[in-house]
Amino acid sequence: MGRRRKGEAVSGWIILDKPADLGSTQAVSRVRRAFKAQKGGHAGTLDPLATGVLPIALGEATKTVPFLMDADKAYRFTVEWGVATASFDREGAVTATSDVRPSPEAVAEALTAFVGEIDQVPPAFSAIKVEGERAYDLAREGIEVDLAARRVVIHQARVTGAPDADHVEIEIVCGKGVYVRGLARDLASALGACAHVSALRRTRVGPFSDDRAVTLELLEDLCHRDAGSEVLLPVETALDDIPALAVTAEDAFRLSQGRPIVLLPRQVETLKARLSSPDGAGFASRTVLATHGGSAVSICEMRAGQLRPTRVFNL
Numbered sequence: 001m002g003r004r005r006k007g008e009a010v011s012g013w014i015i016l017d018k019p020a021d022l023g024s025t026q027a028v029s030r031v032r033r034a035f036k037a038q039k040g041g042h043a044g045t046l047d048p049l050a051t052g053v054l055p056i057a058l059g060e061a062t063k064t065v066p067f068l069m070d071a072d073k074a075y076r077f078t079v080e081w082g083v084a085t086a087s088f089d090r091e092g093a094v095t096a097t098s099d100v101r102p103s104p105e106a107v108a109e110a111l112t113a114f115v116g117e118i119d120q121v122p123p124a125f126s127a128i129k130v131e132g133e134r135a136y137d138l139a140r141e142g143i144e145v146d147l148a149a150r151r152v153v154i155h156q157a158r159v160t161g162a163p164d165a166d167h168v169e170i171e172i173v174c175g176k177g178v179y180v181r182g183l184a185r186d187l188a189s190a191l192g193a194c195a196h197v198s199a200l201r202r203t204r205v206g207p208f209s210d211d212r213a214v215t216l217e218l219l220e221d222l223c224h225r226d227a228g229s230e231v232l233l234p235v236e237t238a239l240d241d242i243p244a245l246a247v248t249a250e251d252a253f254r255l256s257q258g259r260p261i262v263l264l265p266r267q268v269e270t271l272k273a274r275l276s277s278p279d280g281a282g283f284a285s286r287t288v289l290a291t292h293g294g295s296a297v298s299i300c301e302m303r304a305g306q307l308r309p310t311r312v313f314n315l
Contacts, residue, residue, distance in 0.1 A: 007038035011059030011315060012232035017213035018046055018054040030216055031056045034223040035232075043068035043238070044176075044205055049089055052076075052202035053210050055238070063299070063311045064238040071206025072155065074173045077197050079107075079184050081166050084194040088123055088181035098194035104162040110190045111157045111170070114183060119149040123181045152177045167198065207240045235313060236289060236296040243274040244289040245307070252292035255300065260308040261290075268305055275302070 018027050024045045032040040041062045043055040052075075057065050081101050085092030102110070124145055153175035161169040172183070181197050188195035203210045214222075214231045222228045236244070251261040263271070275285055288307060290297040295315050300307040 007032075008036045009059055010035045010037040010232070011061055011235055011313075012057075013061050013208070013235070013237050014056045014058065014219065014232060015208045015210075015213045016054045016056050016219070017210060017215050018051055019216060020051050021048055022216075023048045024054060027054055027216070028056055031219065032058070034220045035228055041065055043071075044073065046202055047089070047181075047200065049091060050200040050202060052200075053205050053208055053213055054202070055205050055208045057238070058232070059235075060296075060313045060315055061235045061238070063313065064235060067242070068206050068208075068238045070176050072173060072175055072204075073178075073202060073206075074171065074204035074209075075180050076160070076169070076171050076201045076203055077180050077184070078199040079168050079170060079187070079195050080198040081168070081188075081193055081195050083196060084185075084188065085196045086124070087196075088185050089197045089200070092196065096194045098192075100191070100193040101165045102168070102191040102193055104159050104168055106191060107168050107170070107187070108159045110187055111159065113190065114187065115154050115157050117151060117153050120152050120177075120179065120182050120186070121149045122147050122179050123185065150177055154178060154183070157183075171203075173204075207237060234296070235315065236291070239289050239296070239299070242285075242287050242289045242299070243271055244291050245271060247290050247292055247297065247307075249292060252290070252297045255290055255298045255307070255309045256312055256314075258309055258312060260306045263302070263305050263307060265305075268302075271302055 014031055016027055016031060024042050028040050028042050035058060037058045039062060040056060040058045043057065043065050046052065046054050055068060082098060083094055084096040086095050124147065154172055155175070156173040158171055159168060160171050180200055184195055184197045219228065219231060222230055245267065247255065247261065254261050271288060286302045288300045288302050290300050290307060296313045298309040298313060299311040300309050
């Protein structure tokens with residue numbers, strides 16, 4: 001018999017407004033302790049210096065984390081001119097200085113070159129593994145690492161303010177894998193300046209935005225009063241982009257046992273229409289969320305008129 005996991009079977013998503021100077025793993029631990037949850041995880045690391053949206057999955061919601069990892073993200077950050085650092089944020093050692101202070105107009109024009117698909121070299125201080133070790137660990141030891149450029153997408157980028165000559169505020173919407181610190185580095189290089197990120201806030205991850213985020217202090221207070229469920233979102237919240245199909249109790253039972261179910265012809269046609277790519281070229285995805293009584297039953301793949309469960313929820 002397997003050892004019973006300690007804690008309570010709490011399942012759902014928390015949109016945490018992560019404070020500065022707290023690591024993502026530490027934040028997950030705090031949230032788990034607040035709920036006394038058996039297990040938890042996060043969807044996308046946020047630098048300790050950064051604040052904002054850190055989606056935290058508890059219990060069965062951890063099975064939906066991979067679907068959120070690929071989601072678009074939005075950031076608001078401040079670039080400080082005049083000083084470049086090893087980590088391209090305010091904590092790194094100074095590596096260069098400059099008197100160049102680009103105007104907001106020059107920054108806005110330079111940003112256009114970074115919108116769309118671009119090749120970006122991750123900062124040396126990043127979580128990417130190099131021969132089994134994290135790049136930031138090697139960088140802290142003074143070991144130079146040669147990180148390969150990665151293809152990433154920035155959908156939007158705009159200047160939102162310039163409080164003084166030393167600072168410019170920028171907002172971006174991007175796909176996965178974009179490093180804001182890397183963008184600041186490359187932007188400064190394009191403008192012949194030195195710079196680093198002095199403030200960074202993530203405002204959205206997929207369907208999770210900071211207007212619904214809860215602070216750690218409020219969350220812990222709610223849990224202390226047994227009211228944590230007020231801010232706990234359903235497991236399926238991370239699956240907003242996946243077509244859902246309500247199934248019968250009998251079919252829900254079959255899926256929960258890992259067995260496929262046969263779809264009715266009208267169900268197949270409905271799902272085909274919802275799964276097709278916008279240009280009509282075929283399926284954009286075959287992934288379907290099966291639900292019963294308003295609760296998630298399983299994530300399935302639709303093939304040959306059947307739904308085959310790939311992840312089953314125990315809710």
